[in-house]
Amino acid sequence: MNDLQISVKTCDEEPEVTIVGLSGEAGLESIPNLVDRIESLIRDGKIHLLVDLSKITFLSAPVLGALMGCRAHLLHLAGSISFLLPHSELSANLDEMGAGLVFRYYENLNSFLEDFHWHYRNASRKLSLKVPSDCVYVSPLRHLVSRILLNKGYSSRDAFHLEMIVDELANNAMEHGSPEKPITLDLLLSHSSAVLTVRNECLSLSAESQKQLLNKFENPVIDINSSRGRGIALVKKLSDKVDVTLGDDWVQVCVSKRRERNKR
Amino acid sequence: MNDEKLSLEVDVLEGIPQGRLLKFVGDLDYTTTTKMSDAITKLQEEGALYFIADFSRLRYINSTGLGALLFVNTTLKQRGGSLKIISMSESVFEIVEIIGAHVILDIYSNLEDAVAALQKDLRSSHAK
Numbered sequence: 001m002n003d004l005q006i007s008v009k010t011c012d013e014e015p016e017v018t019i020v021g022l023s024g025e026a027g028l029e030s031i032p033n034l035v036d037r038i039e040s041l042i043r044d045g046k047i048h049l050l051v052d053l054s055k056i057t058f059l060s061a062p063v064l065g066a067l068m069g070c071r072a073h074l075l076h077l078a079g080s081i082s083f084l085l086p087h088s089e090l091s092a093n094l095d096e097m098g099a100g101l102v103f104r105y106y107e108n109l110n111s112f113l114e115d116f117h118w119h120y121r122n123a124s125r126k127l128s129l130k131v132p133s134d135c136v137y138v139s140p141l142r143h144l145v146s147r148i149l150l151n152k153g154y155s156s157r158d159a160f161h162l163e164m165i166v167d168e169l170a171n172n173a174m175e176h177g178s179p180e181k182p183i184t185l186d187l188l189l190s191h192s193s194a195v196l197t198v199r200n201e202c203l204s205l206s207a208e209s210q211k212q213l214l215n216k217f218e219n220p221v222i223d224i225n226s227s228r229g230r231g232i233a234l235v236k237k238l239s240d241k242v243d244v245t246l247g248d249d250w251v252q253v254c255v256s257k258r259r260e261r262n263k264r
Numbered sequence: 265m266n267d268e269k270l271s272l273e274v275d276v277l278e279g280i281p282q283g284r285l286l287k288f289v290g291d292l293d294y295t296t297t298t299k300m301s302d303a304i305t306k307l308q309e310e311g312a313l314y315f316i317a318d319f320s321r322l323r324y325i326n327s328t329g330l331g332a333l334l335f336v337n338t339t340l341k342q343r344g345g346s347l348k349i350i351s352m353s354e355s356v357f358e359i360v361e362i363i364g365a366h367v368i369l370d371i372y373s374n375l376e377d378a379v380a381a382l383q384k385d386l387r388s389s390h391a392k
Contacts, residue, residue, distance in 0.1 A: 135294050139269060160324075160355045167326045171294050222364055224334065230327035230363050237362045 004030035006037050011050065014113055016120070018046040019084075023055035026063040034063065038070045047079025048120065050112055054086050061097050068102055080120070082112060118152070124190040125152070130182040133174045133200070142166040145187060145196075152189060155260045161238040162194055162257060168231035169253055173200035176251070192259050193240075199252040210246045217244045217253070270296035272303050280382060282313040282345075285375070288322040292329030301332050313345035314386075316378045320351035330363055337369055346370065346385060348378040 004024045011017035018041055026034070041049065051067070053059065071081045085091050085105040094100065106112035117123035127148065131137045146163040150156065166185070173183040177200030188195040205213070220233035236242055241256040270290040277283030284307055292300060304315065317333075325333075337347045348370040352360065360366050372378040 139291065139293060139295055157355065163324070164326060164359065167293060171326075171328070224364050224368060230331060234327055234359065234362055 004034065006034060008037065008041065011109075011113075013109070014116060017048045017050055017113075017116060019050045019052055021052040021055065025058040026056060027058065027060050028062050031063055031066045035066050035070065038067075039073070042070075042073060042077065042079070047074055047077050048116070049074065049079070049081045050084055050106075050109075051081060052084040053090060054084060056090060059090065059093070064094070064097055064099055071102065080116075082106060082115075084109065084112060118191055120191075122190050122192060124188050127185075127187040127189070129185045131170070131185060132182050133177055133179050135171060135174055138167055138170045138174070141170055141185065148187070148189065149194065153191075154194070158194075158257070158260045162196065165196060165235050165238055165255055165257070166198075168235050169196070169198040169255070172231055173198050173251070173253075176200065177202050193256060194259070195254065195256050197252060197254045199250060201250045204249050205246060205251075213246060213251065214244055217242060269293070270299060272300060274303075274307065277314065277316060277379065277382075280314055280379070280386070282311055283316070283382070284312045284314070285316050285318060287318045287320075290322070291324040292322060292333070293324065293326045294328045297329050297332040300329070301336065304336050308340075308343070308345075313340070313343065314382055315340065315345070315347045316375065316382065317347060317349045318351055318375070319349055319353065319356060322353070322356055325356050325359055327363065330360065330365055334365055334368060344389075346382065348372055348382060350375050350378045 004022060004026045007021040007023075009019050009021070011019050020038065020041070022034075038049065049070075067081065074081050082104045083094075083099075083106065085094070086107050091105055094103075094105070104115065106115070114123075118125075127145075129141070131141060142163040145166045146159040149159040149162055154162075170183060170185065177183055181201040183198060183200045185199075186195075186197040188197075216229075216232055217236070220229065220236055222230055222233045235253075235255060238257070239255045240258050243254040245252045245254070270288065270292055273287040273289065275285040275287070277285050286304070288300075290296070307315075333347075340347050350372045351374060352371060357366070357371075360369065360371075370378075370381070372381065
């Protein structure tokens, strides 16, 4: 029997993360020692654990259950526990035990760190696109943004709202922009918020036109009997903040939306 | 490019002369609105006057789609017809509500309620 060996070290690249290395066989008899070591780390304030299972030859269901117990404690403290799991065979075994529903697995340290920074360091991702000024591109564009948000753990409601905002702003930019000039869309996404900027170029805007445009965004009026003007009102209602910047021949609308919590 | 994004299935409404059940499937947006409006116009030309729109599989609607729907609603009312909407999803209803269209459109939770309301409308219009 190859007893479970446990090693502990601080992650060089991210001092908040402690790497718990396990090697050998993790059977029933290893549970007390494993749980003691993890609870001791938690007492020392080490609440983000990456359990390295790359040298594990066997992991029993009760050990997994014990790790789930540790996870509950860590989550209560706003911490985390994830698995470093480069071997697909063990990954498949864990999936059979339902671990994939509870724990996140990573194939390497970099992918873990990328996710960790997203969740706990509020790292952001940016998407920048130039889209021809043709309304046929709007539908794929809004679907893309919606899928990105869902993929990054945003709620379906948030994704729907951002999809709507992209739709309305892109259609607006294409309708009022120069048909031969592309519109640009930037999406800055973090764990806590999404910032969308849509910019179009247009014919020279007189001072009066600029004033009217700003007023449209500041005081959108929904006339239920009119076929127009609802898009801006929708964008304002669905966003936390809308900033409009105008130049002589361009318009830029920047929308911020905080992420909705716990409604996935 | 986006023609497949909305499909409109049409059924006869049993027991309602000139009645049609329209099942919306997909997204109603800038690119699909014309398809929807044209289909309803064609049905009207064929004699249909009372419509129940089933939104249970309508995933998405934007301001253009909603504007077109309000236009259809107004046009039908002017001709003595009606448009009733059933099974609207929570997300679509949120958009309808923000626009304020929920006070104009006849919205019902299910087909039975909409048919009952339509039959009541027809009885009262015949009584006049």
